[in-house]
Amino acid sequence: MSTIDIIIVAAFIIFIVWWAMRHGKSSDSQSYFLAARNMKWWVIGLSLFAASISSSTLIGNSGDAYATGIAVFNYNLVSVVVMVFFAWFFLPFYIKSGIFTMPEFLGRRFDQRSRYYFSFICIVGNVFLDAAGALYAAALILKLLLPEVDMMLIITVFALIAALITIPGGLSSAINAELIQAVVLILGSIVLTILCANAGGAEYLREVIANGDIVTKLVRPMDDLSVPWLGMIVGIPILGFYFWGNNQTLVQRVLAAKNVDEGRKGVLFNGFLTLLTLFFIILPGVMALRLFPGLEKPDMVYPTMILELMPVGLLGLMIAVLLAALTSTLSAILNSAATLFTMDFYTKFRPNTSTKQLVTVGRIVSIVILVIAVLWAPNIGKFGSLVKYYQEMLSYISPPIVAAFFLGLFSKRVNGTGVFIGFMVGLVTAIVMLFFRTAIFGDMHFLLVVPFLLIGSILIMVIASRFFEKPSEEVLKEYTWSAQEFREETVALKSVKWYANYRIWSYILLACCALILLVFR
Secondary structure (H helix, E strand, O other): OOHHHHHHHHHHHHHHHHHHHHOOOOOOHHHHHHHHHOEOHHHHHHHHHHHHOOHHHHHHHHHHHHHHOHHHHHHHHHHHHHHHHHHHHHHHHHHHOOOOOHHHHHHHHOOHHHHHHHHHHHHHHHHHHHHHHHHHHHHHHHHHHOOOOOHHHHHHHHHHHHHHHHOOOHHHHHHHHHHHHHHHHHHHHHHHHHHHHHHHHHHHHHHHHHOOOHHHOOOEOOOOOOOEHHHHHHOHHHHHHHHHHHOHHHHHHHHOEOOHHHHHHHHHHHHHHHHHHHHHHHHHHHHHHHHOOOOOOHHHHHHHHHHHHOOOOHHHHHHHHHHHHHHHHHHHHHHHHHHHHHHHHHHHHOOOOOHHHHHHHHHHHHHHHHHHHHHHOOHHHHOHHHHHHHHHHHHHHHHHHHHHHHHHHHOOOOOHHHHHHHHHHHHHHHHHHHHHHHHHHOOOOHHHHHHHHHHHHHHHHHHHHOOOOOOOHHHHHHHOOOHHHHHHHHHHHOOOOHHHOHHHHHHHHHHHHHHHHHHOO
């Protein structure tokens, strides 16, 4: 790295920390954990996008595109459809109920057992997989650029940056930092895409599209190892809903919305930004097949593009992009985990704690979580198989959680005991699947296995609920979907101008999804 590049990176770090601390709010728990619930749609959209794009996402998606083509984009494409469904049906209940966490919603609709179970899973995942994984992935990247620097030092420095951005000012600090980071991320990735295209990538892309090469096909045959076409329909929507509709790290930004309409439009704005990842993350990975053929490890394609294509100055910009991806994701994870522990556990043991004291607890929890993540991160390289197993375990645990949220909103008979039994059976099933999946499902793609787990969870929760008392009418009225209210909203939206109508933008977003699928089918 040249002196100019180092100056650019240093300036970005200093600015983003200053900007975040300047916009922090920590006077009470509402301000600290949910940014005073006063965020507008464009802020929410950019924040969601920045929080969902980690450094490992940049590397993993472009690497997958290099190895197997654009099929990896199916996860984003289908998730955008999931976002529309989430914005229409689930989001209003989350915001109107005034909850702080996703487990809290389960606690109100069912009981505290489900709340604690889900919250515990989220916290463990935040610490040992998400936070530690983000730190380790970023350290690997910068280790390539700065091979003489100790990896533990890199991890510690990044952790301190994330701490300065998040811990003093809470979610407000994180969101305001993410606004800058999202812009830098988009602009930097666009620059890299243009350089790839000009270096011969665009010509290669035209050739493979004209030849009908499978690398530019989203719809793949059933024996495809990346994303079989049926997996797009029955598997990705379930995992996508868990990621966008149940994930505290992301949904917490929606909970900070000024009102339901702002939250909905923020989610849809994020949907449009997510579609753009095809063009500035996925397709550059495909272009790199011509520019850098024969890479031993596909995940090295993104760092290779940066090192080989970026001139002095712009290299510093791309390092700033990676920093943006890391710090935004890590900040989101820290705030999420602190909120979960403070609001789901601490307030139950100390119900009379003042809001200012809750802020202090949240800060302490953030520090503890970060320290644990820093200490665990270097071990990921030594025990990679454990992380692989944990990720697989999470994909097995998520279907029961998705089932609980869907039944909670759309079923009036399912109760807390039935859902908790479903969770416990799901946990045992996940452990069994971890060791005996091949014996049960053979070589079936995991996207085709997930719907079986979802259907099984739904059946167990529905049947078990029949043996216990029906939920109270008061709970059902407040936390279940009503066709009558939906029709009333439909009538009310007829008087709203088209550009302010979230449903019109939903249709436009879905049309964009259909167009992309048609072009790259």
